[in-house]
Amino acid sequence: MITRFAPSPTGPLHLGHAYSAILAHDMAKAAGGVFLLRIEDIDQSRARPEWEAQIYDDLHWLGLSWATPVMRQSERLPVYQTALHTLWDQGLLYPCNCTRRDIQQAAAAPQEGALQYGPDGVIYPGTCRDKPRPDVMGDMALRLDMRRAAATVAWTEDSTPDKKQVFGPEAFVQTIGDVVLARRNMGTSYHLSVVLDDAAQKISHVIRGADLADSTPIHVLLQKLLNLPTPIYHHHKLIRDDAGKRLAKRDDARAISKYRDEGATPNDIRRMVGLPAV
Secondary structure, eight states: EEEOOOOOOOOOOOOHHHHHHHHHHHHHHHHHHHEEEOOOOTTTTTTHHHHHHHHHHHHHHHHOOSSSEEGGGGGGHHHHHHHHHHHHHOOOOOEEOOOOOHHHHHHTTTTTOOOOOOOTTOOOOOTTTOOOOSSOOOOOEEEEEEHOOOEEEEEEEETTTTTEEEEEEEHHHTOSSSHHHHHHSSSSOHHHEEEEEEEEHOOOOOEEGGGEEEEEHHHHHHHHHHHOOOOEEEOOOOOBTTTTOOOOTOGGBBHHHHHHTTOHHHHHHHHTTTOOOO
8 A cells, every 4th residue: 555645835734634644644554555745836836945844844743754755746847748748639638818707707607697616616618618729738728628538437435335436428527627737837737746646656545635525536537548547545534623614724723833832742633633542
């Protein structure tokens, strides 16, 4: 078993991160496997070296260890570009210059204001899909033409009773839409990079929060389009505050470093998120 924890260095790790990292670490170690760390820093406008350093510090304090060297997405842009060119040459990508406001207005028009949402927010209405494509793929926002790309896919989900889910072409088009695979001035997107990185690190089990479960069909589809293996997915519970709200990086009061400063121990953190002490 090979698992991973893949945080972005854009803020402090909180209890939700601790739960995900410890769970992935403990599952790998219990199976005699390997736990890996990956720094997802493709958004260089928000990534900060001090937050990356804090990630290492917090995880070490929690008692976690990982194989080195640590993979950093900012060092893998040529890999992402190669995959984009493959999909472009297959006619599966098209450029899009729509703003978020453009998308909301176009998507609302047919439904008289009832916006349809998918894993990436408002489902893209296809405004740029049938426009002439340039001959060369440049530095532009690129969307996956889901009508061309979608096929029935299945994957193993070990956090559900039936261990299997099937997602057909109509579901891809209607509930996900043409997702962005490359953002301008970034050269990739979360969906593309996470798929390529999991394959490069030979991740066998993806341990991540239930909030990312809706993105899994996208990732399985990309794996099939790029001839990559599909790992086993386990989507765990989310750690919430007293009001039931999912924790986010803006919730500094729940930051691991603040608990440390207040005298908490790593086992205290484990108990807070419902994991056994060691």
